[in-house]
Amino acid sequence: MKITLDALDRALLDALQADARLSFNELARRVHLSPPTVAQRVRRMEEAGVITGYRAQVDPVAAGLPVVAHVRMKCYGARCITVHPELLEDLPEVVEVSRLTGDICSMAKVVTESVMELERVLERLASYGGTSSAMVLSTPIAWRPLPHPSADRG
Incomplete structure (x- = not known):
């Protein structure tokens, strides 16, 4: 399903790309929406395939793979x-x-x-x-x- 992203969706994506561990409460505070609205928007982007997963960024050298x-x-x-x-x-x-x-x-x-x-x-x-x-x-x-x-x- 293709969706159109608005400025609030992009703000949520920016925040999640910077720190995927942010809670819906913190995301809501940052983009000035309610936590349920943020959760709904994030789920919609997940279902549409805009958000494909959440991962830790790992430095290969620090992880023993230099x-x-x-x-x-x-x-x-x-x-x-x-x-x-x-x-x-x-x-x-x-x-x-x-x-x-x-x-x-x-x-x-x-x-x-x-x-x-x-x-x-x-x-x-x-x-x-x-x-x-x-x-x-x-x-x-x-x-x-x-x-x-x-x-x-x-």
Whole structure:
């Protein structure tokens, strides 16, 4: 179900992206609505698929996974990881896969304890198609909340 987001919905999204642990009471205080109204709006955005979940942001290095890499993939057909993501269910080091346009089909984000473990994951990924990897040295922008559509920015 597609919904139209108004300024109050966007304010709620901004607050939840900054801190998903906020209570409905605190959200209501911040956007000047009643807690039941806030709860109704949040549930409506969840049901419409605007809000897809609530997660803790975890620093992989602090969590003991200091090797982070992005792996570009060229894979097609029955062994394509974007068509069959279940192929990677037993490879938890792959924490994200995006389907792309252009000369590569996907980008996988991999986190491991060591370069040796990264090598093992890369060998496994190579069984699904061509790979090209780049290790992350630092992440100056680790995450940002979604911007508002240009119509909302004036």
